[in-house]
Amino acid sequence: MIDTPTIRPLLHLEKGRSRRLRAGHPWIFSNEVAMTAEAKALQPGSLVTLVDAGDERLGVASFNPHSLIAARLLSRNWRDTIDAAFLAGRLRAALALRETLFPGGCYRLIHSEADGLPGLVVDRMCDIVSLQTNSAGMQALLPELLVALDEVLAPTAVVLKNDSPVRRLEGLEPEHRVVKGELSGPVEIVENGCRLLADLADGQKTGWFYDQRDNRAFVAGLARGRRVLDLYSYAGGFALQAAQAGATEVTAVDRSEASLALAEQAAALNGVPLRIARAEAFAEMERLTAAGERFGVVVADPPAFVKTKKDLASGAKGYRKMARLAAALVEPGGFLFVASCSHHMPAAQFAEEIAHGLSLAHRSGRILRSAGAAADHPVHPWLPESAYLKSLTLQLD
Numbered sequence: 001m002i003d004t005p006t007i008r009p010l011l012h013l014e015k016g017r018s019r020r021l022r023a024g025h026p027w028i029f030s031n032e033v034a035m036t037a038e039a040k041a042l043q044p045g046s047l048v049t050l051v052d053a054g055d056e057r058l059g060v061a062s063f064n065p066h067s068l069i070a071a072r073l074l075s076r077n078w079r080d081t082i083d084a085a086f087l088a089g090r091l092r093a094a095l096a097l098r099e100t101l102f103p104g105g106c107y108r109l110i111h112s113e114a115d116g117l118p119g120l121v122v123d124r125m126c127d128i129v130s131l132q133t134n135s136a137g138m139q140a141l142l143p144e145l146l147v148a149l150d151e152v153l154a155p156t157a158v159v160l161k162n163d164s165p166v167r168r169l170e171g172l173e174p175e176h177r178v179v180k181g182e183l184s185g186p187v188e189i190v191e192n193g194c195r196l197l198a199d200l201a202d203g204q205k206t207g208w209f210y211d212q213r214d215n216r217a218f219v220a221g222l223a224r225g226r227r228v229l230d231l232y233s234y235a236g237g238f239a240l241q242a243a244q245a246g247a248t249e250v251t252a253v254d255r256s257e258a259s260l261a262l263a264e265q266a267a268a269l270n271g272v273p274l275r276i277a278r279a280e281a282f283a284e285m286e287r288l289t290a291a292g293e294r295f296g297v298v299v300a301d302p303p304a305f306v307k308t309k310k311d312l313a314s315g316a317k318g319y320r321k322m323a324r325l326a327a328a329l330v331e332p333g334g335f336l337f338v339a340s341c342s343h344h345m346p347a348a349q350f351a352e353e354i355a356h357g358l359s360l361a362h363r364s365g366r367i368l369r370s371a372g373a374a375a376d377h378p379v380h381p382w383l384p385e386s387a388y389l390k391s392l393t394l395q396l397d
């Protein structure tokens with residue numbers, strides 16, 4: 001896409017609709033723009049100069065006439081040209097922050113609006129990059145983005161893992177392809193000193209859940225000398241770090257055979273033992289309880305139970321049941337870690353469901369730590385609702 005600020009289309013905001021943007025918010029909703037025939041005719045993802053009712057130019061944004069979030073701000077300086085050099089500047093700033101936070105090349109490099117690149121998620125696995133373009137604007141900028149990534153990181157491979165449901169709201173189809181280089185098997189990453197394997201060909205989301213990094217470290221710190229059960233283990237992020245920290249025995253439970261195979265391979269890389277169980281988590285918890293098994297640490301980090309607002313009631317019940325079943329497996333004095341990555345599940349309600357689950361299991365205890373995603377998932381100050389991850393670590397009596 002070629003951008004020339006002086007001839008870029010103008011997008012007029014309705015009177016009084018620029019206040020939130022001026023205050024710092026990065027979005028303009030569809031009911032806030034003057035939806036003229038010209039505006040409606042713009043291609044989804046077009047770059048526009050935002051103009052208020054008094055003809056003041058407020059910045060440059062990408063525009064999608066068919067999305068509720070109509071415009072996403074890229075820069076408050078409308079004279080900025082949105083090209084590979086602009087994107088490279090944003091990538092460099094994000095890279096400097098990540099290398100300050102978590103030196104070593106394995107992290108979420110770009111977390112959308114909070115890194116000044118709305119709709120874009122970039123996970124870096126050392127020389128390999130996994131990305132999601134979740135808005136029509138970012139999708140349109142993909143060619144420039146690939147040039148910018150080459151300039152800043154020179155990755156050996158770049159994978160587009162566009163399976164996020166939010167793409168549908170932007171009129172984008174799912175797509176999964178290697179856009180640079182090639183993938184030969186799982187990709188090795190290092191997190192908290194542990195070697196782990198991510199599958200960028202088939203794995204979930206971008207291939208690795210870096211958001212749990214700090215939580216995995218905290219849980220690993222509790223695991224020494226204890227028996228650990230990691231439910232919904234995926235490729236073993238919690239399990240392997242607990243094993244490395246000196247757990248006496250670690251079992252990873254997941255319904256996906258491919259994920260467990262990766263966890264096993266990574267266990268071998270680290271030279272730590274790992275037991276795996278392919279099972280449905282609820283059924284496995286019931287089976288283990290009936291068999292009288294108890295653990296010093298139980299981790300339950302499931303997929304989102306609340307996928308849309310409509311699912312809130314049923315999803316909330318799911319978290320309650322999960323807490324009830326998991327609590328029954330924790331030995332007295334042991335620890336329970338529970339998480340929710342459901343965007344639509346409020347943190348306070350999550351904590352309530354967990355508390356209910358404990359009481360249904362006739363267990364008492366205390367919350368030791370309540371935490372969200374690691375700092376490589378920063379939050380835009382005007383989009384606090386984008387902080388989706390919630391977790392509680394408890395000790396049970």
Ligand code: SAH
Nearest residue numbers: 209232233234237254255256280281301303
């Ligand atoms: N805890 C993981 C991330 C979990 S992602 C980590 O730290 O990286 C969710 C995982 O739950 C996926 O691997 C998926 O295969 C698994 N899963 C989904 N539903 C399940 C179920 N009913 N029983 C067991 N595993 C399930």
